[in-house]
Amino acid sequence: MTADPDTLLLAEALIARRSLTPDDGGCSRLIAERLARTGFAIEWLDCEGVTNLWATRAGAAPGPLLIFAGHTDVVPPGPREHWASDPFAPSRRDGLLYGRGAADMKSGLAAMVCAAERLLAAGPLPGMLAFLVTSDEEGMARHGTRHVAEVLRHRGVRPDYAVVGEASSNARLGDRIVVGRRGSLGCNLRVFGRQGHVAYPQRADNPIHRLLPALAELAATQWDAGNASFPPTSFQVSNFHSGTGANNVIPGEADAVFNFRYCTESTAAGLKARVHAVLDRHLPRYQADWWHTGEPFLTRAGRLIEAARAAIGEIAAVQPELFTGGGTSDARFLAPLGAEVVEIGPINGSIHKIDEHVRIADLEPLSRIYERIARSLLGA
Ligand SMILES: [Zn+2]
Missing domain, CATH: 3.40.630.10 (Zn peptidases)
Structure with a gap:
């Protein structure tokens, strides 16, 4: 041709x-x-x-x-x-x-x-x-x-x-x-604790210790099983930041960024609700800013x-x-x-x-x- x-x-x-x-x-x-x-x-x-x-x-x-x-x-x-x-x-x-x-x-x-x-x-x-x-x-x-x-x-x-x-x-x-x-749903998460000396943890509240088990639970969750057209919904942490740089300071905050690539078996609202249920169990104080760039x-x-x-x-x-x-x-x-x-x-x-x-x-x-x-x- x-x-x-x-x-x-x-x-x-x-x-x-x-x-x-x-x-x-x-x-x-x-x-x-x-x-x-x-x-x-x-x-x-x-x-x-x-x-x-x-x-x-x-x-x-x-x-x-x-x-x-x-x-x-x-x-x-x-x-x-x-x-x-x-x-x-x-x-x-x-x-x-x-x-x-x-x-x-x-x-x-x-x-x-x-x-x-x-x-x-x-x-x-x-x-x-x-x-x-x-x-x-x-x-x-x-x-x-x-x-x-x-x-x-x-x-x-x-x-x-x-x-x-x-x-x-x-x-x-x-x-x-x-x-x-797939749809794309992401979140900037900030966890608030209380800064203090590592030698006196009872006077501080370590946000890293609170955030890690929450992220571990989210990372281990099966969100759905996918279907004939799509693989299962995936959850990935893309960023994790915390610490003052000093080795003897418990930081006051910890930040994570995570993203879902989700299939038609899940919805953005449903995923958010499930994430918040996990975060609420682990984190006394946090702020979650979501972005949703595609159904x-x-x-x-x-x-x-x-x-x-x-x-x-x-x-x-x-x-x-x-x-x-x-x-x-x-x-x-x-x-x-x-x-x-x-x-x-x-x-x-x-x-x-x-x-x-x-x-x-x-x-x-x-x-x-x-x-x-x-x-x-x-x-x-
Ligand atoms: Zn193009």
Whole structure:
């Protein structure tokens, strides 16, 4: 199969637009121009300096709503001299396209735009196709997809399906699709004791002695047993600090930071309650500051996974593994709208690295996969 000049050229044009998170660098405007020419209604849902594009192509008849979703922002390239070529000047070498964002995820966006152009060339589909493109995924991810999802919720928009063009593939295009992600819940814990001389422990209250058994109990707890799609919820202590530096002083405070990566068998509220039950038993005085950066989601077997499997089998000739590992992505904000969500994109081996790249020969098939999925879901 030959490289699709459209997808390749658009990917290069996007890479050439320097879009360090949360800066969009003009990428969304370029995408919007292309979509407007294809008949999409363009709406800007910018928020706090973040560029958010919501583009919709109404259906020829009532039908499902499919969202193609992605982000234009990229992570910093790191030292320029470590790159073989300028990270913001796309470079083709030995069948690979190099540049920051090549895999994460400007090629995915370019492939989606070109898929929509081919799909809609002959007029609208029965269902509705939409694009949700943000510039705040790699950073705080507060004013991007999360914000647009809130707007959609208020409007009563209920997407049926969403495909996020994140780099999901492992060794070959399409060999892996992401159908779920674990949730992330963390806590900064401070335990208060009373400082004193180690020779007079009765006049002090050692917070380390109180915190250690509490952490030991938390670390030994089985939070759930996982399920067919997810490993069991994991608890890890990432930081532990205490002590004044002196060897004869009982410190007044002890700090720990811990994090849950939790599956769909647990909830953030349930985990917090169980942690507090343990802490309350061990610690007379403490302060727990929680942060919750993502709900878990899982797309179960259904029309979207079926359509994705069929498209990948036909175009890339592989059977995709359904994967739920890895970090978080914007899919976590789309799933709560009620949509079946998957992530399908190029090979992810170089994302966030020096000399990030994609295989040029994968671009056209990737675009065809998106096109085929949309065609089967929207009934064209
Ligand atoms: Zn990404």
